[in-house]
Amino acid sequence: MKVDLKQTTENQAEIFAQTRINLASRALGGDVLSCSDDFFAEKDNLLLASEPVFLPEKFTAYGKWMDGWESRRRRDGKNDWVVIRLAVMGDVEALEVDTRHFKGNAPGAVQLEYIASETDPDEKTRWQPLAERTEVQSDFRNLINFDKPVRASHIRLTMIPDGGIARLRVYGDIPLESQNRLPGEPVDTAAIMNGGRSVACSDSFFSSMQNLLLPGRGTDMHDGWETRRRRQGGHDWMIVRLSVPTQIKRIEVDTLHFKGNYPDSCTIEACQSPDEQPDENTQWVTVLPEQKLHAHRNHTFLKQLENARQLYTHVRLNIFPDGGVSRLRVIGYEANQL
Known part of the structure; x- marks a missing residue:
């Protein structure tokens, strides 16, 4: 080697x-x-x-x-x-x-x-x-x-x-090993243990962006992704490369332990890209329109999803305007399961 x-x-x-x-x-x-x-x-x-x-x-x-x-x-x-x-x-x-x-x-x-x-x-x-x-x-x-x-x-x-x-x-x-799942079983393709990876974010001042994809629920605020307090407008975001192209069926945004510093709301966009990190010309599609978030709670979104019939390689979590999220889960089916 x-x-x-x-x-x-x-x-x-x-x-x-x-x-x-x-x-x-x-x-x-x-x-x-x-x-x-x-x-x-x-x-x-x-x-x-x-x-x-x-x-x-x-x-x-x-x-x-x-x-x-x-x-x-x-x-x-x-x-x-x-x-x-x-x-x-x-x-x-x-x-x-x-x-x-x-x-x-x-x-x-x-x-x-x-x-x-x-x-x-x-x-x-x-x-x-x-x-x-x-x-x-x-x-x-x-x-x-x-x-x-x-x-x-x-x-x-x-x-x-x-x-x-x-x-x-x-x-x-971490490769996604299909033999570890039953045929047709949905999988969280954003999870680190299934091969997902955070590839970029606007800010990770208080804790690593990779924490968002760890197994289980967070142990404390440090065991999540938290940004600075924004003073110049705009909002924070993170891009996750899914382990395989995925047809998204359920999304979970968990704000566990974030009680006074959770985001006010969030949206999720998705794209298809051959690159590890999509470039500025990438066309993003909204799969979860803006949703109100709450403190210290796991939010599950199913019926709220849009444009969910396509296969996506990346998702972008947008939080408004800033704050902390403990976990993100993107659950769906890979191409050979459809």
């Missing part, structure tokens, strides 16, 4: 975090299975959703407290490793090895391997190379791009030789 070794910037890593699905996310079901050593800082910290922090005065019985995974100093010529189970079998596009706050104790390089398996690895597992030795910077969001997506279920990251990593994020896509 060829790796893009060009120096990335913090901004490039943040763009991936905002526009790609983190297949290792705990909110989706990712987990840390095992590691060679986590003497100074526990391996489970690698998948925390929060940004890593540094507390200068905080120490433990083992040494300096660090917000990440940190091993002992190796003296035997071997390397430390950790095994991650992804939330689902997905197409991996890039990995972020975040070493923020690890300034004198980050690894000099990493090596990445993968498997595509329905079962967890054991000592007999034959790992496949994903990226050979790749140098990483300390105190930096290192983004490692691959020349083509790789279908994977588990990732093994090896530090060369030891040290600390704050977070590991595995960016990619």
